[in-house]
Amino acid sequence: MLKPATTDLDALKILDERLRWLSAWTIHHANHIRESADGLKVGGHQASCASMSAIMAALYFHALGPKDRVAVKPHGGPLLHAIHYLLGSQSRDALENFRGLGGAQSYPSRTKDKIPVDFSTGSVGLGVAITLFASLVQDYLTAHGWLDDVDRGRFVALIGDAELDEGNIYEAIIEGAKHDVRNLWWIIDYNRQSLDATSADRMFERFDEIFRSCGWRVVEFRYGKKLQAALDGNPALKAWFEQLSNADLSALHYQGGAAWRKRLEADLGKKAAAFLKAQDDEALASLFTDLGGHCMETLIQAFDAAQDDVPTLFIAWTIKGFGLPFAGHKDNHAGLMNPTQLAALRDAMGVREGHEWEPLEGVGDNARTGVEAVLDRTRIAREKRGRDFGTVSIPAIPAPAGGEQSTQAAFGRILLELSKAGGALADRVVTTSPDVTVSTNLGAWVNQRGLFRRGDVPDIFAQAKIASAQKWSANNQGQHMELGIAESNLFLMLAAAGLSGDLFGTRLFPIGTLYDPFIARGLDSLNYACYQDARFLLVATPSGITLGPEGGAHQSINPPLIALGQPGLRHYEPAYADELAAMMQEAFRLIDDPAGESTYLRLSTRSIQQVERADDSWRGGALAGGYWLREPGPNAEAAIVAMGAVMPEALAAWEELREDVPGLGLLAVTSPDLLHRGWTAAQAARWQGERKPSHVEQLLSKLSPSAGLVTLVDAAPASLSWLGGVLGQRVAPLGVEKFGQTGSLADLYAVYRLDGDAITEAVAEVLLHNG
Numbered sequence: 001m002l003k004p005a006t007t008d009l010d011a012l013k014i015l016d017e018r019l020r021w022l023s024a025w026t027i028h029h030a031n032h033i034r035e036s037a038d039g040l041k042v043g044g045h046q047a048s049c050a051s052m053s054a055i056m057a058a059l060y061f062h063a064l065g066p067k068d069r070v071a072v073k074p075h076g077g078p079l080l081h082a083i084h085y086l087l088g089s090q091s092r093d094a095l096e097n098f099r100g101l102g103g104a105q106s107y108p109s110r111t112k113d114k115i116p117v118d119f120s121t122g123s124v125g126l127g128v129a130i131t132l133f134a135s136l137v138q139d140y141l142t143a144h145g146w147l148d149d150v151d152r153g154r155f156v157a158l159i160g161d162a163e164l165d166e167g168n169i170y171e172a173i174i175e176g177a178k179h180d181v182r183n184l185w186w187i188i189d190y191n192r193q194s195l196d197a198t199s200a201d202r203m204f205e206r207f208d209e210i211f212r213s214c215g216w217r218v219v220e221f222r223y224g225k226k227l228q229a230a231l232d233g234n235p236a237l238k239a240w241f242e243q244l245s246n247a248d249l250s251a252l253h254y255q256g257g258a259a260w261r262k263r264l265e266a267d268l269g270k271k272a273a274a275f276l277k278a279q280d281d282e283a284l285a286s287l288f289t290d291l292g293g294h295c296m297e298t299l300i301q302a303f304d305a306a307q308d309d310v311p312t313l314f315i316a317w318t319i320k321g322f323g324l325p326f327a328g329h330k331d332n333h334a335g336l337m338n339p340t341q342l343a344a345l346r347d348a349m350g351v352r353e354g355h356e357w358e359p360l361e362g363v364g365d366n367a368r369t370g371v372e373a374v375l376d377r378t379r380i381a382r383e384k385r386g387r388d389f390g391t392v393s394i395p396a397i398p399a400p401a402g403g404e405q406s407t408q409a410a411f412g413r414i415l416l417e418l419s420k421a422g423g424a425l426a427d428r429v430v431t432t433s434p435d436v437t438v439s440t441n442l443g444a445w446v447n448q449r450g451l452f453r454r455g456d457v458p459d460i461f462a463q464a465k466i467a468s469a470q471k472w473s474a475n476n477q478g479q480h481m482e483l484g485i486a487e488s489n490l491f492l493m494l495a496a497a498g499l500s501g502d503l504f505g506t507r508l509f510p511i512g513t514l515y516d517p518f519i520a521r522g523l524d525s526l527n528y529a530c531y532q533d534a535r536f537l538l539v540a541t542p543s544g545i546t547l548g549p550e551g552g553a554h555q556s557i558n559p560p561l562i563a564l565g566q567p568g569l570r571h572y573e574p575a576y577a578d579e580l581a582a583m584m585q586e587a588f589r590l591i592d593d594p595a596g597e598s599t600y601l602r603l604s605t606r607s608i609q610q611v612e613r614a615d616d617s618w619r620g621g622a623l624a625g626g627y628w629l630r631e632p633g634p635n636a637e638a639a640i641v642a643m644g645a646v647m648p649e650a651l652a653a654w655e656e657l658r659e660d661v662p663g664l665g666l667l668a669v670t671s672p673d674l675l676h677r678g679w680t681a682a683q684a685a686r687w688q689g690e691r692k693p694s695h696v697e698q699l700l701s702k703l704s705p706s707a708g709l710v711t712l713v714d715a716a717p718a719s720l721s722w723l724g725g726v727l728g729q730r731v732a733p734l735g736v737e738k739f740g741q742t743g744s745l746a747d748l749y750a751v752y753r754l755d756g757d758a759i760t761e762a763v764a765e766v767l768l769h770n771g
């Protein structure tokens, strides 16, 4: 571990003030000075920034090394921009355009901000937890020989205290404890205020117990040096101070010195007389606001003392809005200073009017050299890292042989073959699953490649020679990260592993499996992973009511609709094993392509007869979202449009109806998501003068303009019913709109109208209307 550079305490204190000023000014400028085109409040969080300026000054200008990575509390974003502005790596333009198009983003964004942002934040709690998974990925890369010791760093999360209510944090630390996570610093800006009000006192001293029991070191700094000394010398005062509730403390901070005096007189009477006599109101207020998270000396000492790799929770007591007129007020979360208050702050900071953007305005000549020296010595990266970590060659993925198979079984076999064949891609694949490794067919892969743990974990059952199909030993060469049943953790793991190129310079190919309905359990974490442009392959299986006897609690209905609305994630739903192989190859390519995206495969356990292929012409269409499995005749008046596991019903109905309905076509949809995107993109392009029809328009234009479409999917029918809007063709949508239940496939398909009878009736329906 590198030793922190020695720094000048006074310079750091000045930098704390500069951060507090620049963050407040950036927000003020966006709200009160920049011209508003729409009259809307621009917003920003001056109080949340002021709460954490000292913590961030100590961290960035003193404690952080070049390989450390930080997730910044979302509403502390302006502080991060101010830091880079002081370092010369953020432009004044971006700050002047804070929260505007192309300007500094309201919450740190890896993809949209021009400064280096290690982790995007915004949905509270997720930025915290991803640092834990990133640390696990760092250990994984080191164990596999892809990361040198000198390139290892620490993972830091800057956390609002109310963020600790997010359950995903506790799911993460439980998982971290299992994997012996290390090199983590989580720093709580403990201002005891949330968005709505002051926070409940009851959790005080509970959070630290929770962390300690998960193996963390907890370092709490409640007092700054000055206040600590005053309280140490006056036990009665200390006891009084420590019994104040969160709301009391905040109210007193807001009211100031006279209120502190009055309250002390009322509560302690004569016992406080000597103490009160020794200081005026201003000194009283200044003393009681000297909390640990605002005291530079305390912060530096705490950080310097935690240089080992033990995961550490710092609880830094602070005041929300420290140094601002609404300090401590319970309503200050989105509070903005008015121009008069801002002018008062400007004067207090020694900033001349008209010089507000000068980085070191107000810093006297004597101090300036020291401050500049600290800035020069700051070791954090000033530039965004490029995506220049090389490419991995993706081999052709052959389809598994077999006349009858399910897509889930085919997935397992493809991975097994990939593992046996070996090569760069196989070595870079890391799989992960929340306790459904075996039931999602990852088992064979894990038998080949092993579980990952930093230390060896023997397979006790194997050692005892107890027969089992599954090997379950772990070591530091394993390639499967087994997780507990916490789907949010799965997506955060995929997010961290899917950013391994960006974070560590080595691309991994993460594959995560879960049951399709439980995507919803981790949905915000999945969105978070996509938002940061993490790259992975998500395999959700089994899915739909095709799960039969397993029943309604496990039968997914709406994931295709989720996927339709999720940027950064491509949905494919294959019916056949050869389609799946093509899609997996494409998914790997997309992981590695700088302009690519992540992929979601919705698979099934239903074993179905595979189709005979005359040639490879289906392949391009399957990857683009759909192809004619049975070509329609010229000007056909009807087509069956089906996706995934219900293809046998579609094919059977097509066979039965084709004589009665001349030219009837059967369109196999493999990705409503891609078809829809292509459709809207083509429309947008037409406005730019480009006339190329989209894939879905080309497919549907093979039918008569008045043709009817019967859409069939084991999911919400809206996944496909929109197809009628493309060329204005009539649609009879079949799909699942009510919760499922147990039953045989034939029974369920009949009840939920996915069977041959339903298709026949629906075809009659669309033809009838045409006539």
Ligand SMILES: Cc1ncc(C[n+]2csc(CCOP(=O)(O)OP(=O)(O)O)c2C)c(N)n1
Pocket: 047, 048, 051, 073, 074, 075, 122, 123, 124, 159, 160, 161, 162, 163, 164, 189, 191, 193, 194, 195, 320, 333
């Ligand atoms: C998942 C989620 N829910 C709600 C919000 C809205 N929100 C933003 S900040 C905040 C309160 C934060 O309080 P705290 O974490 O203590 O931060 P402080 O501003 O006090 O430092 C809330 C509820 C959010 N950003 N994300």
Ligand SMILES: [Mg+2]
Pocket: 160, 161, 162, 189, 190, 191, 192, 193, 194, 320
């Ligand atoms: Mg708070």
